[in-house]
Amino acid sequence: MKILTINFGGIGDEIFFLPALISLKKEFPNSKITLALEPRSKSVKDLTDVIDDLILVDIKGKNKYFELLKFVFFSW
Numbered sequence: 001m002k003i004l005t006i007n008f009g010g011i012g013d014e015i016f017f018l019p020a021l022i023s024l025k026k027e028f029p030n031s032k033i034t035l036a037l038e039p040r041s042k043s044v045k046d047l048t049d050v051i052d053d054l055i056l057v058d059i060k061g062k063n064k065y066f067e068l069l070k071f072v073f074f075s076w
Contacts, residue, residue, distance in 0.1 A: 001031040006071070008037060008057065008064050014044035025050040036071065 003024060007017045014037060021033060036055040037044070045051050059067040 003033045006036040011041045014041045
């Protein structure tokens, strides 16, 4: 199973998001977790082994809600 999680924010937001990712991995141990986040926060992957892949989405200075919709509807 593949799970895509999205969390646009700074590194602190990503750190606070880690317990949710850990819970997902415990519930679905054979899953592959991909985290979509801003490039400035990509170092969060170094803090845990539950994140398998990153998708970097540059939304700085843009409307994050519009960029999220654009990402969801046009990136796949």
